[in-house]
Amino acid sequence: MSLRLLKVLAVGASLAIGALGAAAHAAEFTMRFATASPELENNFSWTHLEVLAREIEARSGGRIEVEMYPGAQLGGIESLVNQVKDGIIQACDPADGHFASTFPDIQAFGVPYLFVNREVAWRVLDGPVGEAMRERMAKEVGLRPLFWSENGGFRHYTSASKEMKSPDDMVGIKMRTMNHPLHMEIAKSLGMSPTPIAWGELYTALQTGVVDGQENSIPTFMVPKLYEVQKNMVLDGHVYSINTVAINEAWYQSLPPDLQGVIRQAAAVALETNRGLSVANELSGRTFLESEGVSIYDPTAEEKAQFRAKAQPAAIEWLKGQMDPQVLDELMAAVAEAEEFYGYR
Secondary structure (H helix, E strand, O other): OOOHHHHHHHHHHHHHHHHHOOOOOOEEEEEEEEEEOOOOOOOOOOHHHHHHHHHHHOOOOEEEEEEOOOOOOOOHHHHHHHHHOOOOEEEEEOHHHOOOOOHHHHHHHHHHOOOHHHHHHHHOOHHHHHHHHHHHHHHHEEEEOOEEEEEEEEEEEEEEEOOOOOOOOOOOOOEEEOOHHHHHHHHHHHOEEEEEEHHHHHHHHHHHHOOEEEEEEHHHHHOOOHHHOOOOEEEEEEEEEEEEEHHHHHHHHHHHHHHHHHHHHHHHHHHHHHHHHHHHHHHHHHHHHHHHEEEEEOOOOOHHHHHHHHHHHHHHHHOOOOOOOOHHHHHHHHHHHHHOOOOOO
């Protein structure tokens, strides 16, 4: 399905809803929405953002105008987060790691090997634990996450030349991570040397050997063509990578209740769009990577257990010193409930 068709379907559905109400209004509110993501057709990182924008405009009858600034036109994601906090713009799309310094409890979602599958992750993130995290961030940080979307799905380790099958194979690798304390701790627990490098500098750092490897989901790995400089991947799935659209809480609260409802309605459509495309992008991405000569290894259940045993206890112990332990307990209980619901226990 093309992006044009997605847009037609989304706007058409919204206009049908709007036809039941009053005529369109002139814009009363402007939502300046910036992202570092480029415009990529039918891609998990962009398409849902455009769907969100068009849904908001259509469902509000034009009372909210959304101005989109893709491709880092207004700066990198760290700068965009600060601009949203300061009210310069109203929305951006950060990953969880971009909140770690100002809201440490968000790191709980990064417990290594936490979710056995997507459906467990979705049930937990869409449930009371995920909702409570969003509301607390709105209150304490002034940023309201609209949802917990997929940043391409599960994160996996890659390297330029070293084959990786078990934790023993990870020892000594100089691994690029985000500037995310927990991600760095996970790499350390597996015997690697974590090295934070900005996203825009990653390809060059890998090409020149500044670092040996990196970790991202398959769809994210595809965007800057990292397969040109990384030829080995282990599908360990150490972290389920999440994104969001964060909006300025003061601006959101300035909206009348019906327009706040419009934001929530549009967010529900955008989230479904993101997750569907993320799954599709991962499946097609793996096929493409293998055709490009990338060796992809699926660890056995025993090997995954080895990864989990080495990384998870150390990460949880580290997290207890960084955040409210009760949040961790509630999260682990929600994971257990979701696993039982889906028959994993």
